[in-house]
Amino acid sequence: MREISHVYRTTCTTVTQPPGLGDYLRGSIALAILSYEKGFTLHLDLSHHPIGRYLIRNPSFSTHTTEITEFFNDRVSLLPDYIDQIMDGQHLALSTHLQPDITKINEHVRKTISEQFVFSEEIDIASSEIIKSITNDKYIIFHIRVSDDKIHSKYRNIPDLYSYLEKKLIPEWGNKIIVLSNNAEIKQVLSTKYSLPFINTGSVHLGSCDSKESDIRDTIIDFALMSNASAIYSWSEYSWTSGFSTWCACIFNIPYHSIRIKPKDFSDFFKFKKYFKSKS
Numbered sequence: 001m002r003e004i005s006h007v008y009r010t011t012c013t014t015v016t017q018p019p020g021l022g023d024y025l026r027g028s029i030a031l032a033i034l035s036y037e038k039g040f041t042l043h044l045d046l047s048h049h050p051i052g053r054y055l056i057r058n059p060s061f062s063t064h065t066t067e068i069t070e071f072f073n074d075r076v077s078l079l080p081d082y083i084d085q086i087m088d089g090q091h092l093a094l095s096t097h098l099q100p101d102i103t104k105i106n107e108h109v110r111k112t113i114s115e116q117f118v119f120s121e122e123i124d125i126a127s128s129e130i131i132k133s134i135t136n137d138k139y140i141i142f143h144i145r146v147s148d149d150k151i152h153s154k155y156r157n158i159p160d161l162y163s164y165l166e167k168k169l170i171p172e173w174g175n176k177i178i179v180l181s182n183n184a185e186i187k188q189v190l191s192t193k194y195s196l197p198f199i200n201t202g203s204v205h206l207g208s209c210d211s212k213e214s215d216i217r218d219t220i221i222d223f224a225l226m227s228n229a230s231a232i233y234s235w236s237e238y239s240w241t242s243g244f245s246t247w248c249a250c251i252f253n254i255p256y257h258s259i260r261i262k263p264k265d266f267s268d269f270f271k272f273k274k275y276f277k278s279k280s
Helices: 021-038 050-054 073-084 107-114 121-134 159-173 184-193 213-227 243-251 269-279
Strands: 003-009 041-048 068-071 091-096 140-145 177-181 231-236 256-258
Touching (some): 003 021, 021 041, 021 073, 021 107, 021 243, 041 050, 050 213, 068 073, 073 091, 107 243, 121 213, 140 213, 159 184, 159 231, 177 184, 213 243, 231 243, 243 256
Parallel strands (some): 003 041, 003 091, 068 091, 140 177
8 A cells, every 4th residue: 555644844845934824734635635646545645734732643653754855836747657567565654735726626535634633631621612602603714815915914804805895795794703813913803893703813824934832732723613604705815725724625625715806995004093983
């Protein structure tokens, strides 16, 4: 039997910025598809990243970081041939953010990932308590992804998104909407403005090596909340969608709506806060 471990870690040798969680899961899904097509067993190994403390670890194997082959950027095209050369009985380790063919994502692929990406009891309890404090019924996620350089910025005024929330989501879901964002300021303002539950969790790019332990834990709680949602509505400041929410929806088979609005105004956030206070 041929085996491959897909390893998530905080340092890489071929790229400056290690992949975020969305990048890692994207690569995992692509490998799950290839495992079905090429006949190998896929293991997800997150034991070399702090996130591993908040997931249930498979103790049946261990990967040494010195053995890991990386397939990022231009090297992703080499991955299929690399897999073909693996001999029966070999167990190799690699890291990649290979883009999957979404038309090939099926229940087998989802099961391969979801059965190995299992939240710890701590995360299960924390996310369940948050959900119970909001509703005994269904809820949705409204996810806003700002660019990495604006995670801690205090100027996020996106009126077109406010309009989307007011016209499309609140009429159907009321206050059963959890706002998640990698920008804490806009998350708080949206939750306050529309009387939505405020989830006081930090958020980090998990490819960063200097993240606080509490923020890593909070990011996994956010992911757990997403994984139990009835739908995810996501807007990203990048031209592509947020990998964090996209691949969560894919793995847990959640309806996903990418909000393709090009905001007209990114005016100073503090002006917006002043306006908001005067209207409340």
